[in-house]
Amino acid sequence: xxxxxxxxxxxxxxxxxxxxxxxxxxxxxxxxxxxxxxGGADVIELGMxxxxxxxxxxxxxKANLRSLAAGTRTANLFAIATGFRAxxxxxxxxxxxxxxxxxxxxxxxxxxECTKAGVDxxxxxxxxxxxxxxxxxxxxxxxxxxxxxxxxxxxxARLPAVLEGSSxxxxxxxxxxxxxxxxxxxxxxxxxVARLKAATDIPVAVxxxxxxxxxxxxxxxxxxxxxxxxxxxxxxxEEGAASPAKVRDFVRSLRxxxxxxxxxxxx
Amino acid sequence: MTRTxxxxxxxxxxxxxxxxxxxxxxxxxxxxxxxxxxxxRKAKADPAFHAEFDDxxxxxxxxxxxxxxxxxxxxxxxxxxxWFKRDELNHTGAHKINxxxxxxxxxxxxxxxxxxxETGAGQHGVATATVCARFGLPCVVYMGATDVARQAPxxxxxxxxxxxxxxxxxxxxxxxxxxxxxxxDWVANVHDTFYIxxxxxxxxxxxxxxxxxxxxxxxxxxxxxxxxxxxxxDLLVAAIGGGSNAIxxxxxxxxxxxxxxxxxxxxxHGLDKEHAASLAGGRPGILHGNxxxxxxxxxxxxxxxxxxxxGLDYPGIGPxxxxxxxxxRVDYTSVTDTEALDGFQLLxxxxxxxxxxxxxxxxxxxxxxxxxxxxxEIILVNLCGRGDKDIFSVAEHLGVKL
Numbered sequence: 001x002x003x004x005x006x007x008x009x010x011x012x013x014x015x016x017x018x019x020x021x022x023x024x025x026x027x028x029x030x031x032x033x034x035x036x037x038x039g040g041a042d043v044i045e046l047g048m049x050x051x052x053x054x055x056x057x058x059x060x061x062k063a064n065l066r067s068l069a070a071g072t073r074t075a076n077l078f079a080i081a082t083g084f085r086a087x088x089x090x091x092x093x094x095x096x097x098x099x100x101x102x103x104x105x106x107x108x109x110x111x112x113e114c115t116k117a118g119v120d121x122x123x124x125x126x127x128x129x130x131x132x133x134x135x136x137x138x139x140x141x142x143x144x145x146x147x148x149x150x151x152x153x154x155x156x157a158r159l160p161a162v163l164e165g166s167s168x169x170x171x172x173x174x175x176x177x178x179x180x181x182x183x184x185x186x187x188x189x190x191x192x193v194a195r196l197k198a199a200t201d202i203p204v205a206v207x208x209x210x211x212x213x214x215x216x217x218x219x220x221x222x223x224x225x226x227x228x229x230x231x232x233x234x235x236x237x238e239e240g241a242a243s244p245a246k247v248r249d250f251v252r253s254l255r256x257x258x259x260x261x262x263x264x265x266x267x
Numbered sequence: 268m269t270r271t272x273x274x275x276x277x278x279x280x281x282x283x284x285x286x287x288x289x290x291x292x293x294x295x296x297x298x299x300x301x302x303x304x305x306x307x308r309k310a311k312a313d314p315a316f317h318a319e320f321d322d323x324x325x326x327x328x329x330x331x332x333x334x335x336x337x338x339x340x341x342x343x344x345x346x347x348x349x350w351f352k353r354d355e356l357n358h359t360g361a362h363k364i365n366x367x368x369x370x371x372x373x374x375x376x377x378x379x380x381x382x383x384x385e386t387g388a389g390q391h392g393v394a395t396a397t398v399c400a401r402f403g404l405p406c407v408v409y410m411g412a413t414d415v416a417r418q419a420p421x422x423x424x425x426x427x428x429x430x431x432x433x434x435x436x437x438x439x440x441x442x443x444x445x446x447x448x449x450x451x452d453w454v455a456n457v458h459d460t461f462y463i464x465x466x467x468x469x470x471x472x473x474x475x476x477x478x479x480x481x482x483x484x485x486x487x488x489x490x491x492x493x494x495x496x497x498x499x500x501d502l503l504v505a506a507i508g509g510g511s512n513a514i515x516x517x518x519x520x521x522x523x524x525x526x527x528x529x530x531x532x533x534x535x536h537g538l539d540k541e542h543a544a545s546l547a548g549g550r551p552g553i554l555h556g557n558x559x560x561x562x563x564x565x566x567x568x569x570x571x572x573x574x575x576x577x578g579l580d581y582p583g584i585g586p587x588x589x590x591x592x593x594x595x596r597v598d599y600t601s602v603t604d605t606e607a608l609d610g611f612q613l614l615x616x617x618x619x620x621x622x623x624x625x626x627x628x629x630x631x632x633x634x635x636x637x638x639x640x641x642x643x644e645i646i647l648v649n650l651c652g653r654g655d656k657d658i659f660s661v662a663e664h665l666g667v668k669l
Contacts, residue, residue, distance in 0.1 A: 050567075050568065051438065051568045051569040051570075052438065052443060052444075052447050052554060052555075052569055053447075054293070054447045054450045054451065054555070055293045055295075055450075055451070055454065057451075058437070061437050061438075065437075065438070068568065073566055074566045074567075098553075099291055099553040100552045100553045100554060100561070100563065100567040100569070101566055101567040101568065102567075103552075103553060103567070104552055104563070104565070104566065104567030125293050126291045126292055126293055126553065126556070127291060128290065128291075128292060128293075128294055128297045130281065130289075130290050130297065131289050131290060131291055134291075134553075134558075148294070149293070149294040150294065151293075151294045151295040152295075153294070153295050153296075153297075153298045153299065153457060154294060154297075154298070155298060158297070158298060162294065173294070173295065175455075176295050176454060176455060176457050176458075177295075177451075177454060177455035178451045178454060178455060181455075
């Protein structure tokens with residue numbers, strides 16, 4: 001919790017950056033994560049590759065396949081997380097992925113590995129609140145945040161169930177769809193964030209389809225955090241192991257644009 | 268409310284069959300899945316829904332399908348009497364249409380105006396395209412690019428019926444990838460789109476509703492067998508990919524203790540090589556909205572299924588089968604590609620029926636078990652599809668050039 005509290009400051013929107021672990025290779029990931037932090041990322045989401053990423057668009061699907069083709073195993077992911085924690089003691093690290101790789105050895109095993117590796121939170125795409133016993137209790141027992149997703153289809157009746165047992169931050173998926181394709185209208189994002197903020201005290205980060213500094217800045221005006229994934233993955237797809245410098249510069253452009261509006265807001 | 272000592276009251280109100288089943292979907296889909304369940308409960312209690320379903324099954328699909336005693340096959344195997352439930356005689360040539368009729372009526376009830384489906388061999392795609400043409404709804408069928416190339420006649424059939432066939436190139440470009448892509452479409456079009464899932468799997472309530480629609484097979488067979496022989500069969504046999512034809516046959520008999528049941532998975536090149544036998548060679552995991560037996564590695568990465576029958580090469584199985592295996596009510600076995608080809612030819616030769624490669628697996632299992640049973644015992648096999656679609660791949664495997 002404490003690392004999330006540091007990352008999400010009042011009057012300043014946090015930049016949450018996603019990359020798929022092991023893309024293009026497990027050895028290349030640490031330098032890419034470092035580039036995210038150097039560029040100004042406040043929270044790192046490390047994707048656990050899965051053969052069947054049902055909620056992801058083409059960019060992240062391909063990143064998953066590149067990672068698995070490079071031989072990435074779950075053990076590599078935890079090694080990457082452990083190394084990151086040693087180099088960056090204060091930056092929150094979230095594992096994001098699908099239920100099967102997370103639960104296959106048992107939720108208790110997974111939660112224990114997260115603790116050992118210094119992981120702060122977990123986002124599991126395909127465990128909705130209705131199936132919480134599959135993973136939630138094991139994580140909460142170890143003090144690891146379960147970060148839930150809220151979507152445009154999460155109505156007022158469902159929202160309390162989504163918030164129950166979630167912590168760290170709430171990830172608002174701004175479009176009903178898959179990652180990386182279209183972006184929601186700013187007005188609908190503002191309305192949704194206001195609705196969510198009225199229902200919870202935990203920070204609300206907005207993602208899906210955020211690709212440019214301008215979009216990130218617009219969302220930073222209203223949300224506690226902005227999530228960017230596919231646009232970074234596209235750089236990695238193009239540059240491979242040589243991507244860290246470009247990733248750092250791109251993340252810096254996002255952070256700079258967000259800082260400009262955050263300052264406006266706090267001034 | 269719940270009857271004890273019944274195997275027919277599953278799933279529970281959270282969609283679980285014991286530890287299996289459930290609703291493991293992205294949050295975007297969750298409200299829709301809950302809505303579907305609510306609407307299905309209403310439909311299930313509505314006599315008008317059943318009347319329309321029954322009417323279409325009778326006059327459009329051609330039900331009831333015959334129950335047929337196979338004298339020459341029985342004689343050749345020299346053991347138990349072998350009877351077939353002839354679901355291969357349905358409109359579109361397989362059991363798939365039963366489920367599609369039920370689901371499209373549900374879609375119309377819910378005011379949905381667009382239908383999507385996944386397909387492997389193309390049978391479910393053809394059945395879905397058929398009901399969409401019948402009801403005038405646009406239809407998009409996701410099909411792995413590998414399967415599009417392998418199943419050209421079914422691709423053409425779907426197009427003739429007005430469906431758009433989208434080749435899926437992600438992953439291994441087969442059935443599980445087609446299902447991923449259908450889920451991606453659904454999540455982006457939740458407001459107007461109904462997803463007709465082809466087997467008794469996926470998030471609750473799909474395994475339940477597909478089973479209910481396919482249970483017409485077992486209900487008819489049970490009544491026909493009683494009328495013809497005055498008794499229940501001793502053994503039911505059905506092939507299993509996702510398991511919809513098997514659960515449709517088995518479910519109405521689950522509380523008849525004298526009736527044994529055998530589900531037949533595809534052992535492909537052999538259980539120690541490439542195969543599609545999720546129960547024999549997999550273990551429980553979570554994929555495509557449900558917890559069930561899956562082919563996977565130790566990290567939970569899904570591995571590709573293989574079978575000579577494109578309709579069976581899915582790395583999972585419906586969750587109710589996982590439960591029935593675990594509690595021991597149903598036995599499961601598997602047969603190889605080669606054994607299935609032998610079963611295929613055996614039925615052609617002895618009964619003048621060309622079966623699909625899927626039920627050829629059931630026939631191969633019967634060829635092993637019938638000789639061990641008494642002549643007064645009865646085996647009932649679900650002949651869930653006809654073999655027209657398979658003659659090209661059978662010819663290829665037999666080394667015949669067409």
